[in-house]
Amino acid sequence: MEEHEIVIGLEVHAELLTESKMFCGCSTKFGSAPNTQICPVCAGLPGTLPVINGKAVELALKAAIALKCRPASFSRFARKHYFYPDLPKNFQISQFEEPLAEGGYLSIEGRTIRIKRIHMEEDAGKLLHSEDEGSFSSVDLNRSCVPLIEIVTEPDIRSSFEAEKFLASIKRILEYLEVSDCNMEEGSLRCDANISVRKKGDEAFGVKTEIKNMNSFKAVRKALDYEARRQISQLKKGEKLRQETRLWNDGLQITEGMRSKEEAHDYRYFPEPDLVPFTVDSSWTERITAMVGELPVQRKERFIKDYSLSDYDAEVLTAGKDTADYFEKCAAGYPNPKLLANWIMGDIAALLKSHKTDICDSPVGPESLVRIASMIEEGKITGSIVKKALQESFDTGIAPEKIIAEKNLAQIHNEDRINAVIKETVEENPKAVQDYKNGKEQAVSFLIGQIMRKTSGQANPAILKKNLLEYLKEIK
Amino acid sequence: MGIKKEDIEYLGNLARIGLTDEEKERFAKELEKIIYYVSQLSEVSTEKIPPVWHVLPVTNVFREDGVEKSSCSEEILSGAPDESDGFFKVPRII
Numbered sequence: 001m002e003e004h005e006i007v008i009g010l011e012v013h014a015e016l017l018t019e020s021k022m023f024c025g026c027s028t029k030f031g032s033a034p035n036t037q038i039c040p041v042c043a044g045l046p047g048t049l050p051v052i053n054g055k056a057v058e059l060a061l062k063a064a065i066a067l068k069c070r071p072a073s074f075s076r077f078a079r080k081h082y083f084y085p086d087l088p089k090n091f092q093i094s095q096f097e098e099p100l101a102e103g104g105y106l107s108i109e110g111r112t113i114r115i116k117r118i119h120m121e122e123d124a125g126k127l128l129h130s131e132d133e134g135s136f137s138s139v140d141l142n143r144s145c146v147p148l149i150e151i152v153t154e155p156d157i158r159s160s161f162e163a164e165k166f167l168a169s170i171k172r173i174l175e176y177l178e179v180s181d182c183n184m185e186e187g188s189l190r191c192d193a194n195i196s197v198r199k200k201g202d203e204a205f206g207v208k209t210e211i212k213n214m215n216s217f218k219a220v221r222k223a224l225d226y227e228a229r230r231q232i233s234q235l236k237k238g239e240k241l242r243q244e245t246r247l248w249n250d251g252l253q254i255t256e257g258m259r260s261k262e263e264a265h266d267y268r269y270f271p272e273p274d275l276v277p278f279t280v281d282s283s284w285t286e287r288i289t290a291m292v293g294e295l296p297v298q299r300k301e302r303f304i305k306d307y308s309l310s311d312y313d314a315e316v317l318t319a320g321k322d323t324a325d326y327f328e329k330c331a332a333g334y335p336n337p338k339l340l341a342n343w344i345m346g347d348i349a350a351l352l353k354s355h356k357t358d359i360c361d362s363p364v365g366p367e368s369l370v371r372i373a374s375m376i377e378e379g380k381i382t383g384s385i386v387k388k389a390l391q392e393s394f395d396t397g398i399a400p401e402k403i404i405a406e407k408n409l410a411q412i413h414n415e416d417r418i419n420a421v422i423k424e425t426v427e428e429n430p431k432a433v434q435d436y437k438n439g440k441e442q443a444v445s446f447l448i449g450q451i452m453r454k455t456s457g458q459a460n461p462a463i464l465k466k467n468l469l470e471y472l473k474e475i476k
Numbered sequence: 477m478g479i480k481k482e483d484i485e486y487l488g489n490l491a492r493i494g495l496t497d498e499e500k501e502r503f504a505k506e507l508e509k510i511i512y513y514v515s516q517l518s519e520v521s522t523e524k525i526p527p528v529w530h531v532l533p534v535t536n537v538f539r540e541d542g543v544e545k546s547s548c549s550e551e552i553l554s555g556a557p558d559e560s561d562g563f564f565k566v567p568r569i570i
Contacts, residue, residue: 018541025544034562035549043552054538076529083492085566129568138563266490277529278536 004197004235006228007205008157012170013150014180015123015188016059022122022147023050023093030186034140042122042145044088049274052077056120056147059179060100061280061288063149064118066173066295069104071285076277077120080267085139086125094121096269098277100149106173108165114154123148143187149179155194155205160224164217167191169297176296176321184216191220196241197231206231207241211255213248223248227255299324307337316345322359329366334373343369347387351394363393364400371401380410384457411460415467418451418459422471425450436472444468479508492569 021028024041041048064071078096099119105112125144129137151170157163171189174180182189196208211227214220227246234241246255294302296318303314303324318324323344330340348369352359364372372389375381381389381404389400389409396403404410412418425447426433436443444465451464481500484507488495495503558565 020541020543025539025542026546027543035553035564036562037546038549038552039544039546040548040552045552051539052537053541055541057538081490083490085564085569128563135568136558136565137568138560139566140563268490271529273530275530276532276534276537278538 003200004228004232005200005202006159006224007155007196007198007208008160008163008224009155009194010153010157010163010166011150011192011194012153012167013148013190013192014063014170014174014182016056016147016149017178017180018053018055018059018147020053021145022053022056022120023145026142026145028146030183030188032142034138035142037142038144042088043141044090044144050093052275052278053147057100057278058288059147060118060120060149061284062177062292063151063174063179064101064104065285065288065292066177066179067104067106067115067118067151067170069101069115069118071101071280071288072098073281074098074277074279075100077272077275078269079272080121080269082267084124085137086127086144088125088141088144092121092124093272093275094269095119100280106166106169108162108169111156111158111162113156113162113166116152116154118149118151121148121150122146155196160221160228163193163224164221167217167220172296172319177292178321187215190215193220193224195224195227195231197228197235206235207243209241209243209255210245211248212245213250215250219248219250222253223255226253230255296321296324303327307331307341309337309341313338313341313345317341320359326359326362326366330369330373333367333370336373336377339373339376340369343373343386347390351390355394357394363397364390368393368399368401372404375401375404375410379413379460382411382457382461385409385411409456409458412455412458413460413463415463418455418464419467419471421451421454421459422464422468425454426471426475433472433475444472479504479511483507 015028018028020026021042024039026037026039026042029037041050061071075095075098077093079091080094080096081091083090096119099117101118102116104115104118106115107113123143123146125139125141127137127139153166157166167189171182174189175182180188184190191214193211193214194208195211196206198204198206209227209231211223214223226248231241242257245258247258248254249256300314300318303309303318304311307314309317316323317327327337327340327344330344331337334340348359348362348364351357351364352362372381372386376383376386385404386400389403392398392403393400429447429450432443432446436447447468448461448464451459451468452461481504484495484500484503488500553559553562553564556564
């Protein structure tokens with residue numbers, strides 16, 4: 001393996017987060033009954049005319065600017081011809097010679113992966129091949145015409161690990177900018193790879209294969225590892241490689257060649273006559289640049305610097321825009337960011353997950369968390385009380401500081417109140433007192449436990465212990 | 477120029493249609509005529525003429541991103557040669 005170098009380029013497809021399709025008003029909602037979101041345009045009926053969804057162009061431009069690409073001042077659509085049952089028009093409206101944007105890059109782990117181009121296109125329908133249908137396939141055109149961007153890298157990736165990192169980074173940016181939900185199970189993020197191997201030090205590229213059908217990050221890594229091994233062992237045997245398209249078979253964990261008839265690459269592109277071109281002027285670019293603002297990786301660096309957070313904490317907090325915004329709102333009102341980070345990443349994250357709630361809709365708003373954090377620091381409440389209050393807040397929707405106030409959960413500092421409970425507990429437990437007098441130190445822990453139970457855990461532990469020991473001495 | 481039978485075969489493959497020998501020969505002749513006809517355009521000097529991207533001199537025609545409820549999906553489905561459970565049914569190709 002060491003004498004060979006692996007060369008990978010990726011083609012990443014992401015469905016754009018629009019309400020309606022690329023060229024018609026049908027809904028893009030995932031998971032509806034088959035063919036309920038179709039119209040003459042996306043079903044490819046003759047005589048229909050497509051109209052570009054402006055939001056789709058805007059989202060694509062956001063992705064382009066975030067990935068440092070130059071938006072083309074002039075861009076147009078082209079028809080890509082192929083014949084397949086998931087494509088009702090027998091051509092896909094895509095872009096060819098004048099893509100939306102070109103010449104960007106994305107840095108991962110200190111290496112720069114150049115991005116060749118980003119273009120827009122429409123998605124195809126979905127084919128289902130059920131076993132009992134025998135010689136038939138079923139076609140659902142709900143996905144037909146859903147807007148996509150395709151991000152094409154230069155062959156700059158050198159390992160399956162890097163490919164996976166790159167994908168994860170793209171996913172993070174697109175999610176953060178709300179360009180795509182990047183749900184790989186639902187197919188809104190998909191990836192094909194071109195991979196070849198060459199002797200270390202060689203300038204020329206080896207014969208490449210295109211790998212398709214990788215449906216998860218893990219599949220991408222495994223398929224590329226497998227394919228690199230396959231190519232290297234072929235070369236070592238002195239066999240020639242064939243430029244071909246191969247499919248990843250996740251069940252068998254191998255790549256398989258397609259029959260040559262299925263991989264015709266002659267798409268006979270020509271300009272789409274039904275759509276007028278579009279131009280992106282500098283004021284549009286500036287507006288989008290302002291919308292893109294700070295990217296996750298920049299925000300992470302700032303969190304480390306401004307809030308003295310660890311790399312890990314900053315990474316988790318900036319993974320989603322909403323979480324990062326929430327944290328910053330809290331941090332603006334409270335001087336100990338690490339304490340806030342711990343509660344957000346710990347109990348609050350767990351409760352959001354178990355209650356299937358977004359952080360923006362959390363019953364524990366930033367002001368609530370700031371109030372609670374201050375109460376902890378002032379010694380008014382304990383961590384276990386906060387846990388209870390947060391849980392109840394998520395169950396009822398009532399703000400946690402209100403729960404603490406109403407249920408009187410704040411710690412008891414009042415010495416008279418604590419002393420009263422001490423007296424009562426000592427009188428009820430003569431045996432424990434006797435044990436203590438006989439030198440059994442653990443009898444004190446028992447008594448503290450009893451007092452805590454009587455005060456529902458709210459007695460200030462320091463005051464309680466000090467006063468109990470004093471009281472026991474007195475009655476000696 | 478010369479369109480050969482193999483060219484027609486290749487196009488037939490791309491379009492996934494089967495052609496008889498007789499059809500291949502006939503289409504080769506016909507296509508050659510069509511291409512000859514269109515190729516006369518290349519005799520015109522276009523050196524100083526800017527390319528035309530579209531017949532209309534307009535750009536940036538966009539629609540708002542709004543959902544219009546599909547009202548004719550059943551009608552579309554009924555026009556298909558075959559359907560089952562709301563799906564279009566087509567010959568299996570994999």
